[in-house]
Amino acid sequence: MTVDVAVNISTTGHRSGTKSFAVTLMNRLAFEYFKKDQDSGFEDVIVVDPKTHAFDALQKLTKNIPKAWYELSSLSLKDRVDFSTDFCLKTLPYTPNTYQLVYDFFLKLEDVSIVLTKKKNHPYKVELVYSMQNDTTFFRGQPSLNDETISQINSKFKNALPRDFLKFLKIHSGFAKNSDTGIIEAENIFEITNHLRELIKSQNKTIKSGSSVIDPKDLIFFYQSYDQMDFQCFLASWYPISEMGNVYFSYVDSTVSNYKNSSLETLSFPTFLDWLMFYLEIMDFNDL
Incomplete structure (x- = not known):
């Protein structure tokens, strides 16, 4: 209605x-x-x-x-x-x-x-x-952001951000469902990523995905769930296709989703667009 x-x-x-x-x-x-x-x-x-x-x-x-x-x-x-x-x-x-x-x-x-x-x-x-x-x-x-600003953001990450994510920034520089925190404003991603990496380091956290240890420097935070310490991150050590895939990261549990078995259940996605389509599509599946 x-x-x-x-x-x-x-x-x-x-x-x-x-x-x-x-x-x-x-x-x-x-x-x-x-x-x-x-x-x-x-x-x-x-x-x-x-x-x-x-x-x-x-x-x-x-x-x-x-x-x-x-x-x-x-x-x-x-x-x-x-x-x-x-x-x-x-x-x-x-x-x-x-x-x-x-x-x-x-x-x-x-x-x-x-x-x-x-x-x-x-x-x-x-x-x-x-x-x-x-x-x-x-x-x-x-x-949206212009090409120059997008290029400046990408350069802060050694021009490694996924191309589909950079394309999305030409539509929206931030995006959220309902009252969700959502996709972090692109111009803040570098600062927030550095802050969270330092926080992980200061608390001596060991980040794991299954039995594998994840280097916090490999995490690039682009989405936050409802102001909680739950994030979706690009993972610089995981290139499932030709660019970085993305994973779910729980700060409280110090865990990264099992990206070796990427699926909706593990919240690990080979591309940013795969994650975005999941974010849009779940509007029809309230039980997910």
Whole structure:
């Protein structure tokens, strides 16, 4: 079930300077997430509507809002979905499985919205919100990165980051399901990876995958689960195809998933896209 709701918009950034309302068809779970209340911590929530919000005014709130997103918000829902589908399929490396799953993902969309949020003592944040028809799932994507920034991030890891991951950053620099922490903002991955490596070292942890010892320096952290110390990491010592595979890492248990038997059960994946398709696909399998 979708909710045709009016989301209260702050006076900041309005053409008229008076309070207004923007109508969105985001599903019920997304609507609950973006409520302005004490539980959410949001001081302000703006669902972008070109009829109400001028791009220049929104840029004053956050320079990160892409012009393409603003233009996307002026299209019909069908055109927004079609454009987003085409863009993702053209940007991601082609595999038959990836193509089908991405196509199916967009077929199950109820709405695509651009939302600005602000928490106390934090700047405005802009996200592209994908509301699914099942009313229990939505996804939040952060603005893409340009080629220069992506290259700079990759160079910090000796240009070893998987190509499909780098391609994904041209779509979203961060991505999450519902209230999940999700894919870590790409510009923070190097700092977070170094911090966690140092933390592992300072606590004298021995990381194991089965009977094998894993060097913490081989872990590159790109996903965090719900603010817990559970991560998905690229593993620099594992090249199942031509690039680094990725594994599940539990900080508390000091264990890495069994990548020698890569599968959904072990949460070890030969490519980033394999993991991403798993992340998208489980929206239909609540028992996983």
